[in-house]
Amino acid sequence: MKFQFKIQPFQTEAAESVVKVFAGQTKHGESKYRRDTGKLERTILDDEDFENAYRNADVELSKEHLLKNIRAVQMENNIKYSPELAAGLGAVSLDIEMETGTGKTYVYIKTMFELHKTYGWSKFIVVVPSVAIREGVKKSFEITQEHFMELYGLKARFFVYNSSNLHQLDEFSQNSGINVMIINTQAFNTTMNEEKNVEGRSGNEAARIIYTKRDEFGSRRPIDVIKANRPIIILDEPQKMGGAATQNALKKNFSPLFSLNYSATHKTSHNLIYVLDALDAFKKKLVKKIEVKGFELKNLSGTNGYMYLSDIVLDKRKPPRARLEFEVSRIAGVPKRETHLLDVGDSLYTASKGLEQYKSVSIAEIDPIRALVTFTNGENLRAGEASGNVNEGDIRRIQIRETIASHFDKEEKLFEQGIKCLSLFFIDEVAKYRQYGDDGEELLGEYGRIFEEEYIGALNERLTFFPTDYQAYLRGIETAATHRGYFSIDKKGRAMDSAVKRGSEFSNDISAYDLILKNKEHLLSYDEPTRFIFSHSALREGWDNPNVFQICTLKHSENATTKRQEVGRGLRLCVNSKGERQDLEVCGESLVQAVNMLTVVASESYARFVADLQSEIKSDLYERPTKASLEYFAGRIVSIGDETHSFTAAEATAIYNYLVRNEYVDDDGGITDTYRNAAGAGSLAPLKSELEPFTDSVHKLVQAIFDPSILRDMAGNGHDTKVKENPLNENWKDFKELWERINKKYAYTVEFDSDELIQKSIIAVNAELRVATLSYTITRGGQEGAEFNVERTETKKLARSQGGFAEYDLIGKIADGTTLTRRTVTAVLKGINREKLWLFRENPEEFIAKVCGIINRQKASVVVEHITYAPSAEEPYSQDIFNMSRSSDEYAKAFRAKHSIQDYVFTDGSATDSIERRFVGDLDVADEVVVYAKLPRGPRGFYIPTPVGNYSPDWAISFKKGAVKHIFFIAETKGTMDSLEIRPIEQAKISCAKKLFNEISTTGVKYHDVDNYQSLLTVMETL
Template sequence: MKFQFKIQPFQTEAAESVVRVFAGQPNHGERKYRRDVGRREAQAVFAEQDSEFETAYRNADVELTAQQLLKNIRTVQTANEIKYSTELVPGLGAVSLDVEMETGTGKTYVYIKTMFELYTAYGWSKFIVVVPSIAIREGVMKSFEITQEHFMELYGLKARFFVYNSSNLHQLDEFSQNSGINVMIINTQAFNTTMNEDKNIEGRSGNEAARIIYSRRDEFGSRRPIDVIKANRPIIILDEPQKMGGAATQNALKKNFNPLFSLNYSATHKTSHNLVYVLDALDAFNKKLVKKIEVKGFELKNLGGTNGYMYLSSIELSHNKPPRARLEFEVKHQNGIRPETHLLDVGDNLYTASNGLEEYRNLSVAEIDPVRAMATLSNGAVLAAGEACGNINEDDIRRIQIRETILSHFEKEEKLFEQGIKCLSLFFIDEVAKYRLYDDDGEEVLGQYGRIFEEEYSDALNERMTLFPSAYQEYLSGIKTSETHRGYFSIDRNGHAVNSATARGSEFSDDISAYDLILRNKERLLSFDEPTRFIFSHSALREGWDNPNVFQICTLKHSDNATAKRQEVGRGLRLCVNSSGERQDVDVCGETFVHDVNMLTVVASESYAGFVAGLQSELKADLYDRPTKASVDYFNGRTVY
């Protein structure tokens, strides 16, 4: 399948907001200059002796004054209900513009579209996209690839794009020589090492790539690659600038790239420049541009007189049976004790159901309240749905999370299946060995989470199968339990999955082997022919990639302050697509049903109230404080001096 793209008004507004800042700038078309071709062999081929071989194209200078730019910025800010800038905030080049867009609304699409608009309006064609991690770099590259045909249809031309690689310096010559839209993508890990000129000192150890980009290379005509880049006066686009706003990085960009101006795209700007467009979390939700979020959390409850582990998952209702409690508790078997989930009626005895475990002696279900979703035990203890009690450990908590994710997945999947929408669930773990291990022969075996998943999945699947299967049940029966879940991890030289190491000073992994696999399978994962529906991934891989059909997210790890809830939720915020690649937005589903289809369930490792409070505080902190709009009614009955 192929993703289908269409023109969306808010994305057009964001691109046009940038273009209008330069109103009055003449379009000089292609600005030629004589390219430094370096030293060539005496017997150069005829084509290389032609003057056209030395011709290159750079961005024309910004001819507007600072006063004109500020006036245009204020005009755009008035139209977009944004507070006025009092001055041009110092940044990179003639001006630095901020565009704020909520995760999942397509900011990468927007800045690619902006490139085409700037080229059409002013002839600017050289762009460098700077990103903070390999994950985001690979996601950006993927976006360029899958939108290429779409923008070709809109503008009648294609952008040439590549990832900077010091071993492929010929790409820099092509970047300079080509008169069309040219884009270089570079991540700060490469930037902070390969672009550090201070390391290029004779006799000093340093990064090999740094010596390449700052030294005159025989294989590059005795030229310095950095000079070739600088000559193009590129427009710098910073994707997630809040993660690369250090003085060293900013100074290196300014010094080494000689930028014409810069554009900053993020949902959470930390350093403010001249803001020209805002689509924050509240805007995105109200306009139904992202999924609605629901949270499944659970409480650990200390019930007096109850030592046995219990977890009340839900109260089950039926048209021909009284309400029943879906309760998990420990059950004794010949080969040991393990937790099981049972549907219990009022009067059912837990001591009997557990095959005689002493901690459940004289304990039975006394009352089931379907209105308040509660169950009362014979000792007077009360459990609400989502509450656990007794001797509970971390393994019990993780099992509950995995089960609740599977149950939520099945509930949604049956409805989505009828609409031709593949349902995916995503688990974040902090240690690969908890999902996948290797035996002495190097063969893969399931880790703890893998075993728990297969046990819980099989139980949930068996409950759903009927004597006369529906089309959905036939689809389920055709998928092996072992093939419906898969791990996406970094791969070592032996082909084994390993933890994704994070760079020093960062919380994100830069191991290309993990991202490559995820991104390569992005479209395939959306096909019903692909059995994978549950994805396990390392927690360090939570940024830079997503899939629109992620409907459940579960984090199987200790929560910590450094891990932003909003970041994790962001992996599943995009509106889903069907098997034809068509986005299920308001135009397709209608205002009333778009959030019935697009609902993201977060299975939290804490209480519902705790998770929601944390998420809301993060969102509130990042919401844009718009200026108050004074209407005519505001002045009624007031005296204005």
């Protein structure tokens, strides 16, 4: 698999922002200089001692010119003006702020190509604070090389600085194209602690080499060769390199032309020219949405027995059930913890097989909206809460279990789209995952054992007798092969804890990153069984994989910064098996974040985790205005075409009044949901004519105002049942007349001649009944050498002796299957041909099933002719039936309606070409339709009783014809109108509905089945 890259507007804007800062700079083709080759033996200098090399041309612009350009870029990007050029490295230091996961490495590589194309600059040094980030940068250069070759027609020559391979510096100088050196601070900062680098030397030793004359380098200092190139310095994560020693070394020894600083969390401000912060990235759907599965202990007063509420299970066919883990008594006397699905009224005392700690504790209520279970003692548990005797081992097991559950939930849906799902566990001690025996064999640690136990249990729940492609994929993966650890490796090849220098946050041991980075693409292949990754907590930055969908921290909670770094490993938008990024353009507005959802399984409560995460994000946000006001708009300079305009006080007043008039701001100047909804729907009210040319600029300013609601939306509670409200809307008032007409419950009676059913059944059984004879096959063959060859096979009928039959209540079984009396069934069996009756002996089970089916079809046709309906004494339906729970994935596929009684309509087929989806699409835009509703199905929904089962019609529709409203009730949207292609039982139900509404009922509601909206119009015209 190969990653596919495409040009994205925000990345282009970031690169162009840098290029525009140097507007007016002359483009220099190749800036040559005479470079001393450092020959070891010479008496006088001559031309042979020098060679042509290439360096960056000087910045020709004055400080005033640079500041003017910077302010122009800041104005265009709605960034606060810089009062002056900030002190930094070289002529100017520019800050580019980009949220983790949005591709900042891609952006600065693209910026190199743009600077080379526009100004001829070609020497770049990428400085990083750690080996992890260095290796990640190197990987990004490798996988984007072909992409940039297609865009610019040339390749960037890149290498990682290594004091053992100093000849690369000569090539860096001699080459006239784009040349990039990647270096980590330990290679040149002599104040660093003794830390091993890639070539095995200590950090201080490697750093001294760059500053000393080397015999193997022609008695030259490597730093002098670097300095002569006047490189453009790019600092990746500059906030980690802000120390005086590092900054002084870069400034004094590298002699940079200028510097570019790329980070999501700048700590030291220079001249900021581009911002894509966490709020922007989330709002523009450039990163995954986050959901958090927190864990919380709760002491219930009513019981001291262990209980953990995993979630509430929703099923269209059943009421909500609680997935509860508790202790169950075993024969040996030692309770074992088990997970069961429990209904309202279920007793934990009974379910636990009589454990005293659960005595008198039953489930009183299951609330799917609040993910809450209430017990008969008045106490309650929310999803993700545990009570009773809970230790740290329990917490870790629950975390691993929840991670696996989330993985399976997402993986099954993503599999259909060709998107491989990965989960990442952070641990703080390698021995908890992997250990070694006396003879060096690898053994599973505590977490490894727990993972395999929980994985096997979860896998067995997923596998069914009706295998799908996804289940075939699961069956083909060995449990031991689907999880893998990525750790530092010692000299014996054993995994070990990553070495982290004192006072640092990350490891500089390259062995810890090799497998993850080198296997980045391979990990996304279905040929690679690894789906669950265990990694040392020190590896929380510097690498990522776009298809990490679950992150679990199996360690004690740390600070908020750590949380954000770990979450950042999974923020990048995912790719499919072709390497195509699943972004807004590919997935669409409604699905992009449904596909791209990162679940974080935390070891603390949801509230605490999210509060820390939001606090860290908010503290790192670019300084934003907090409210709309006259002062905010007055004097703002905006661009229109190639010109600029400064808003006058009168224009600022007009803008503010526009916002107030349309209720786009509240009394405090905060942006309202009315504005956000209108902006999202593209239905913002127009500005006054004199301000109309500035529409885009005005709304860009409004949307730059800090919106705390986005911060709240960024991380949802992963334990929620994903139930959304789909309330009745304003269209309900137009629907009430129709609802009052159909909101009745009916009872039916059927009076028919039993002889008629008996005769029809006898004729049908004689004509249709076929039963397969039980048989067996004999295979004969012989062995030739090591092979066995089949010579012939023979299939024989399975002969049964009379005494070999199991006892069957033939009449009773058929009576149960047809809801007829034993007398009627006996009459049918007596009337059929003897050879048909004796088929029972050939295959009893198939005989009973087929006879029941034939009789039921005849019964359906008979009862419809004789059925009558009358209103029952039951209470009418509540309008609450329209608010039955739907799951989140259904919402992502729902139809967004205008004329329905609810904003979302859930069709039986979610595909855009399904029968119901096409029908509701036509229905929603038709002028003749006043209002319509999709009637809810199931035992708690709207249904018509029939002798062959309850029947739920599809649609209730109110039409208008001229000035008169016609109430029309359509039962079904079928793929065909041919009754021969509709199953007899289903046809009988439709016929019962037709008889009720078109012949018996006096409500004025009419019924028909149609295959499309045009058929409906044709039927309506005949009424």
